[in-house]
Amino acid sequence: MSAERSDHLTRKDLAGFLWRFVRGLVLLEVGFILLYPLIYTVTVAFRPPQELNDPVVVWIPKTWTFRNIAEVWEFIKLPELLLNNVRIDLASAILQTAVCCLVGYGLARFRFREKGLLFALVVATIVIPPQATTIANFIQFRGMGILDTPMAFYLPALTANGIRSGLFIFIYRQFFRNMPADLEDAAYIDGGGPFTTFLRIMLPNATAPVIIVFLFSMVWYWNDTFFHGMYLDQTQTLSTALETLRSNLSVMIPGIQADPFTISCYMQAGVVMTIFPVLAIYILMQRYFTESIERTGLVG
Amino acid sequence: MNRRIRPLPLERRKAFYGRLFVLPWLVGFLPFFVLPLIRTVRYSLSFMTASAEGIALQPVGLRNYIKLFAEDPDFIRELSTAFGTMFQEVPLILSFSIFIAMLLNQKFRGRTLARAILFLPVIVTSGVVIYILKTDINALYAMNGVQGQSFLRMTALTDILYSLGLDYRITDLISSAMGRIFDIAWKCGVQILLFLGGLQSIPSSFYEAASVEGATQWEKFWKITFPMITPVLLTGIVYSIVDSFTYYGNNIMLKSIKPAFDNLNYAYASAMSLVYSVMVMVVLGLVFLLVGRRVTYVER
Incomplete structure (x- = not known):
């Protein structure tokens, strides 16, 4: 037995x-x-170019060097550009995260006649590729006098019409729709208005989508070159500097064209300089990020 | 007896607040989406000449559209390629994401690390960074090395499947799916995140009750897990479809952006991207019709 x-x-x-x-x-x-x-990026960025062709060196370089970074420093002026990135991209991401949350909540928890239509329109903004309306948007911004000012980024973000806002509204809406109705009713019975209910009851329980949306929003603003190039041509950021790095290198350093290994090393050094702030934020927020996934489930 | 129930003041107030929550989006929607879209439609019906004074439009009716379907040698072919890719990829992406999300949802040592690593590239490598990597000859060579390896393993798998006496069509399907894993894994980040959030929101009491009733794992998946994640599944489907269509490497996207900036042929590009958008919308409409009704929202 x-x-x-x-x-x-x-x-x-x-x-x-x-x-x-x-x-x-x-x-x-x-x-x-x-x-x-x-x-690949990290090991190439910190190795001397001649070791890129060395069959002995696959991953770990024989010597680690900061020379690539130092060479590229001239083309990617880190302190100055970082400030621009924070001022434009980080600010837009924060605005977008906050406002999309409001809109998603409105579409999820209230009943009004035109709600279905509005939601369909939100989905439409996800579907129509932003590239399709770029020139028209450009003219629109110029007419409003906000072209080449940070406002060209702030205003759409503030009105939940920024980069991939539709998707964020969608994420928030799906999340809030799944919140128990009892929570809300309890708050109403206790005399809380809709805003109080939102701020005091719903938002503290919504850290998961807020963190997720913020991270994505920030990364997509940070790494974007398309909209930066179109609407903010005068202000250089890390991503646009990185995009033009290759051509700048070949103009400023004669003879580099013939040396693909040096170009590779310099380019990857540029990539490291561009993404390390995002990487740092991710590593710092990583715990909350993975925990927040855990906490998406409100009731267990 | 008054049979007509008049809306309660609270309900009316809630409707008002609902509109208030959505208002910021509506304020931006008109200038940043509707007006540019109308402009784009007008461009698509015109012949455009750009000069120092600005842009001059000359209405030509539907000529751009006729040119698109009757004269452009590539458009229809590219369009069907885009749809073909979408129909192949989206199911793969979704099932792969659900699988990985379920793995990450289990308890094991190093789970936090596994999650952090799996989301890291999603966070870091988007936009300009992936562009740099794709244009870096050395990186491409290195990445092809990885693909080459998985290709080798794939042929081994095909051989095994053959010797098992499977039909060649099934074998081909499986091996092409395996060959795409590299590409697919890259496109799954957001979806894995969505599904993981969805899985977390399933109360464990459901599974306990099912275990008491003697349900198998298979039954638990189809009777509990799957219905419970249908809301995020819908989000995932919408996201995957849109992502597949608006992906930068997509030929139509390239085609509609390139002529616009290279030859200032923006009118023609407008027509192209509008046709494309309408088709994407039709696909999404079908998805909502087919899947939307089956989505279960749990009232808790």
Whole structure:
């Protein structure tokens, strides 16, 4: 009797062990695929160009060097550009995160006649590629006198019409729709108005979508070159500096065209300089980020 | 007896507040979306000449559209390629994301690390960074190395499947899906995040009750997990479709942007992107018709 039971347990244990093994393998594989470009960028950015062609060096350079960064510093003026990025991209991302939250909440928790239509229009803004209306938008901004000013980024963000705002409204709406109605009713019975209910009851429970939306919004503003190039041509940011780095290098450093290894190293150094602030924020927020996924479920 | 129930003051007040929450979006929607869109439509019906004084429009009726379908040798072919890619990719992306999300949802040592790593590239490599990586010859060479490896493993898999006596069509399908894993994994970040959030929101009591009733894992997935994540599934489908269509490497996107800036042929490009947008909308409309009704929103 007891032998049979233990036998049964071992088989189950074996299955569990196998599953854990397979799971680990899959995660390792996918993790490697996803990390690959990042590892490449970092190791290339900090190695001397001649080691890029060295068959002995695959991942870890023989010597680590900051020379690439120093060379590129002239083209990507980090302190100045970083300030621009914070002023424009970070500010827009914060505005967008906040306002989209309001709109998503309005579409999720209230009943009014034209709600369905408005929601359909929000979806329409996701669907129509922003590239389609770029020139028209450009003319619009020029007419409003906000072209080449940060307002060309702030105003759309403030009105939840910035980069991929539709998607963010959608995410918030799906989240708030799943919140229990009892919470809201309790707040109303206690005499809270809709704004109080939103601020005191709903928002504290919505850290998960807020953090997710903020991270995405920030990254998409930070790494964007298309809208920066169109609407903010006069103000250089890290992403636009990185985009023009290659051509700037070939103009300013004669003979570099013939040396693809140096170009690669310099370009990757530029990438490191552009993404390290985002990376730093992600590493700092990473705990809240992964925890927030955990907390999306309000009631367990 | 008054059969008609008049809306309660509270309901009317709530409707008012609902509109108030959505108002910021509406304020921006008109100048930043509707007006540019109308302008774009007008451009698409015109012949455009740009000069130092500005842009001159000359109405030509539907000629741009006729040219698009009757004269452009590439448009219809590109369009069907874009749709073909979408129909192949979106199911793969969605099932892969659900699979990874379910892995990440389990409890195991190093889960936080696994999550942080899996989302890292999504956070870091977008926009200009991925562009730089794709134009870096050395990076491309290195990445092809990775793809080459998985290609080798893939042929091994195909051989095994053949020797198992599977039909070649099924084998081809599986091996092409495996070959795409590299590309697919890159496009899954947002979806994995959405599904993970969805999985977290399922009360564990549901699973406990199912276990008491003797449900198998398979039944639990189809009877609990799947219906419960349908709201995020809808978001995921919409996002994947739009992403597949507006992806920068998409040929139509390239085609509609390039002529606009290279030859100032913006009128023609407008027509192209409008046709494209309408088609995307039709697809999304079908998705909402087919999937939207099956989405379960749990009232808790």
